[in-house]
Amino acid sequence: MNEKHQIQYSKIGILSLAHMLNDVYSNFLPQMLPFLVVLTPGFTATRAAILVSAFTITSSLIQPLFGYFLDRQGKRWLVHVGTLWMAIMLSLTGLVHNYLLLVTLAALAGLGTAAFHPQASTMVNVLSGNRKAVLLSTFVAFGNFGFALSPLLLVPLFQTYGLQATVVTVVPGIFVAILLLLFAPRNDVLSGATPALSVVIHSLKSAARELVAIIGVIAIRTLAYTGLLTILPLYLKSQNLSNIAASHLLTIMLFAGAFGGILGGFISDFYGRKRLIVGSLIISTPLFFTFFYTNGTVSTIFLALAGAALLSSFSVTVVAAQEAIPDNKALAAGLTMGFAGGIGGLAVIIIGRIGDIWGLSVAVSVIFLLPILAGLLALFMKSRPAARNQRLA
Numbered sequence: 001m002n003e004k005h006q007i008q009y010s011k012i013g014i015l016s017l018a019h020m021l022n023d024v025y026s027n028f029l030p031q032m033l034p035f036l037v038v039l040t041p042g043f044t045a046t047r048a049a050i051l052v053s054a055f056t057i058t059s060s061l062i063q064p065l066f067g068y069f070l071d072r073q074g075k076r077w078l079v080h081v082g083t084l085w086m087a088i089m090l091s092l093t094g095l096v097h098n099y100l101l102l103v104t105l106a107a108l109a110g111l112g113t114a115a116f117h118p119q120a121s122t123m124v125n126v127l128s129g130n131r132k133a134v135l136l137s138t139f140v141a142f143g144n145f146g147f148a149l150s151p152l153l154l155v156p157l158f159q160t161y162g163l164q165a166t167v168v169t170v171v172p173g174i175f176v177a178i179l180l181l182l183f184a185p186r187n188d189v190l191s192g193a194t195p196a197l198s199v200v201i202h203s204l205k206s207a208a209r210e211l212v213a214i215i216g217v218i219a220i221r222t223l224a225y226t227g228l229l230t231i232l233p234l235y236l237k238s239q240n241l242s243n244i245a246a247s248h249l250l251t252i253m254l255f256a257g258a259f260g261g262i263l264g265g266f267i268s269d270f271y272g273r274k275r276l277i278v279g280s281l282i283i284s285t286p287l288f289f290t291f292f293y294t295n296g297t298v299s300t301i302f303l304a305l306a307g308a309a310l311l312s313s314f315s316v317t318v319v320a321a322q323e324a325i326p327d328n329k330a331l332a333a334g335l336t337m338g339f340a341g342g343i344g345g346l347a348v349i350i351i352g353r354i355g356d357i358w359g360l361s362v363a364v365s366v367i368f369l370l371p372i373l374a375g376l377l378a379l380f381m382k383s384r385p386a387a388r389n390q391r392l393a
Contacts, residue, residue, distance in 0.1 A: 012128065016139050016142040019139055019142045020149070021083070024147070025112075029093070033230065048352055050103060052348060061342035063114050079116050079180045124139045141262050145255070217377050252304050260309060260312040276313060277313040281313060288368040289365075290302040292368065
């Protein structure tokens with residue numbers, strides 16, 4: 001068995017660890033927002049949304065270009081350089097006092113994760129042998145856990161040492177970049193068939209209707225997700241909840257979402273992608289509102305359930321797109337994890353504006369309504385036999 005077909009668990013483990021750190025960084029800026037509100041006069045919800053959107057747009061909208069490029073040839077250096085670049089840019093954010101410079105650093109940092117994600121996903125696919133689905137789901141789950149760890153790690157750091165402590169966050173980025181430099185698979189292992197541009201265009205045209213529905217679902221879900229990360233900490237602060245307590249609530253929601261993503265993948269194998277996506281998104285809205293209008297432990301439980309429901313379709317929508325254009329998997333990943341997410345990230349500015357004009361509670365309520373809208377849009381997706389039924393056929 002040659003290197004292309006062996007399951008290389010150690011390298012997959014390193015890539016998964018890198019993905020976890022990458023997504024700790026991806027959720028870096030929202031953890032700064034409550035501190036920026038205190039330290040920066042006139043720091044509004046709209047400004048907060050623009051800051052987060054700057055990172056989301058550059059980290060997401062250009063991912064399809066990386067995906068197409070990587071379908072043609074492997075470039076291993078993108079994973080370690082991208083990780084180090086993002087770590088450096090974000091470590092500087094707490095040292096600047098000019099808003100435009102802060103937004104510029106956020107936008108530059110996003111390029112690092114845009115380079116990392118398509119190539120790292122392709123590496124895991126190549127290294128996973130005949131267990132691609134399970135190991136890719138694990139890789140995705142590590143990223144979700146990284147998102148969940150971010151408030152748990154960063155808020156106490158900023159609370160104790162101030163925003164200038166961002167400079168020390170470059171250290172884990174350097175460490176992981178060195179691991180990737182040493183152990184990421186070689187370019188000759190990653191190389192494969194080169195799809196002609198005409199073939200790619202034909203593939204996109206033939207699946208255009210389904211891809212539009214999937215991208216729309218992801219964009220609205222991302223708007224809800226990014227809106228929660230941006231606006232909910234500000235809302236909780238306005239309700240006199242401490243930054244630490246608010247970070248714990250976000251961590252609970254995000255950890256529940258990570259587990260929900262794993263569970264959603266298994267459920268979709270048995271009952272179909274479309275059923276899981278529609279059902280989980282529609283049920284998210286009442287769960288979020290129940291969290292909003294209850295208190296204490298009950299409220300926290302419903303926030304966890306809502307987070308699990310919202311993110312249970314995270315990897316399923318990527319798989320649905322890859323099934324729609326099976327010959328262009330990296331491009332499908334770029335369109336779903338990147339382009340669609342970038343559209344949703346850009347729209348967060350609207351949510352921030354709503355918060356400034358009508359209040360943060362109205363903005364949060366609008367966010368809670370978005371998942372049910374995404375679920376209704378998912379009804380236009382194509383129904384395919386469940387993966388379990390395809391294997392049995």
